[in-house]
Amino acid sequence: MTLTPEIHAALMGVTTATLTTVLLKKGVRTAYIRGPFAATEAAKGQRVVGPAFTLRFVPAREDLSTPESWSSPRSTRAAIEDMPADCIVVADAMGVTDAGIFGDILCARMVKKGVTALVTDGMLRDAAGVATTGMAVWCKGMVAPASVASLNFVGWQETIGCGGVCVVPGDTIVADGDGAVVIPAALLEAVTAAAVEQERLEAWIMIQVGKGLALPGLYPPNAETKARYEAETKGG
Template sequence: MPLDATTIATLEGISTATLTTVLLKKGLRNVWLRGTKPLKAGQTRLVGPAFTLRFVPAREDLATPASWSSPISTRAAIEAMPEGCIAVVDAMGVTDAGIFGDILCRRMRLRGVAALVTDGVVRDAAGVLASELPVWCAGIAAPPSVAGLTFVGWQEPVGCGGVAVFPNDVIVVDDDGAVVIPQALLAEVVAIAVEQERQESWIYAQVEAGMALPGLYPPNEENKARYEAFKAAQGT
């Protein structure tokens, strides 16, 4: 289910830090995918629907190089990925078996996949960087996935970085990592997050002007009134 361009553009202007706070206010504490760090510093904030993939522990009769040609394989999953999705891979936090390398990442990039997010690791580091696919992961390892994992399927609920992710949940990634927004809460979260970003920009400007934090962050009634007056003057 593709996201509309307006929602994507709006979320591209909202930090994952803000989103975690908004979701916390909605009662969701576990939305930041642990171990998902940008492979390269300064990667652009990206937004997309989750396309999920799942690994389980390696079992010797299944986790073999021959499995790469199976109908249930990472190769087949990649060919099912729609343009604009963010691949979210549950690798169980395993850090000594690389789930994807340069060839798979390049194919994903050419298919228009927005990014790869995993609590596991990738291999062929130089090639993955050269593939131009933005990656958020737990690091690098030389061994292939079958050294420690068995791939079992895609587009089903997964647990990535200790967080439940369902297909078509919305993923936002930036320098602080990856956050999931439940699809059912998307419109409400976006509206609240836009207002929070606007208010915090105003608060930051007040700090720059020399104001002390007590009563400003969070704002007391006096400063709420000042902020509302600021919005009115801006026509927002």
């Protein structure tokens, strides 16, 4: 299932917390990318939704991880030129925290190309410069050293592992203040429908909590509560 405008709009109203619960109910326990947080002002206080465009790094090797490699046909620079508008870049940096995979110039180019956001289990560099680009970044933090200090870039648009989660190109990524979640393409429609309904139910439950109702039987709702919810919200 591809990310249609209708599904995109629906997911913009769904929290990552809700999505992890819905995915858990559907048997997917490893959907939350561990490590990244909203690291730039452009990422804070908002939610982003988009198809995954994957990047993969491996450990550095002295003959390969050099500044000269940045000019290679297989480089982060080449990958950026292949990125379509509205994608969310997901970079597997193996959780490495002593080198930054991107800096301000690369982020500026991604913004110019219309990339929605960058999610990585690694680090970025040029913190002040990245902030000025307006790039929405979810990462583990900022450091000074360049990627080749500890990493070697090997490819893009292939299946990766990021923050303990398998990410396939075209999976849907949702990121907000709680982090980033991967929705497998095959489950996209079902997960979206269930998540939208879960949000509606929980909004109604919050109203009941505000009225002073006790939680047992309310959250999670028992059969009586579900029947009342249906009657009050759907005219059932």
